[in-house]
Amino acid sequence: MTESIANWMNENLAGVLPAEMIVFLVSMMPILELRGGMILASLYGFPLWKALAICIPGNLLPIPFILWLITPVFNWMKRWKLFRPMVEKLESKATGKKSEQIRKASFWGLLLFVGIPLPGTGGWTGSLIASLLNLEKKRSLLAVILGVFLAAFIMTVIAYFFPDLFFKLFG
DSSP, X not given: OHHHHHHHHHHHHBTTBOHHHHHHHXXXXXXXXXXXXXXXXXXXXXXXXXXXXXXXXXXXXXXHHHHHHHHHHHHHHTXXXXXXXXXXXHHHXXXXXXXXXXXXXXXXXXXXXXXXXXXXOSHHHXXXXXXXXXXXXXXXXXXXXXXXXXXXXXXXXXIIISHHHHHHHHO
């Protein structure tokens, strides 16, 4: 699914927006985040420094808004029947099995959850979980930022140093 979203964005936005903006937007999107941005930057042939300079800020931009505003926004949305099921599903998913492990491990759990690029993890989900579990916001922000840098390191290795291996396994 991640690959198809990235392909759709590339096919529909190429020529309309510069490649740098497409990579930035992919890095901002839930699900895709920095992982998708780094792979797309690699496919565009961006040098590593440029990919990191675009993908890291793109992934980090939504994080403070999620940490500080998602709970009031969710509470506001739950007042309407139309949005309530969607919000409750997101809350249930975010406070599921993984969230209890994060609560127990706190800072380090959140950092690793965000930093290890697996499906369903990342800055968006980590920030959502931290907010819904009422974890301390400033510590959570630091954990998510460090987690994004860890993910950037891992994705650098995957997308820039061993891309052939990556595409043979997952492409």
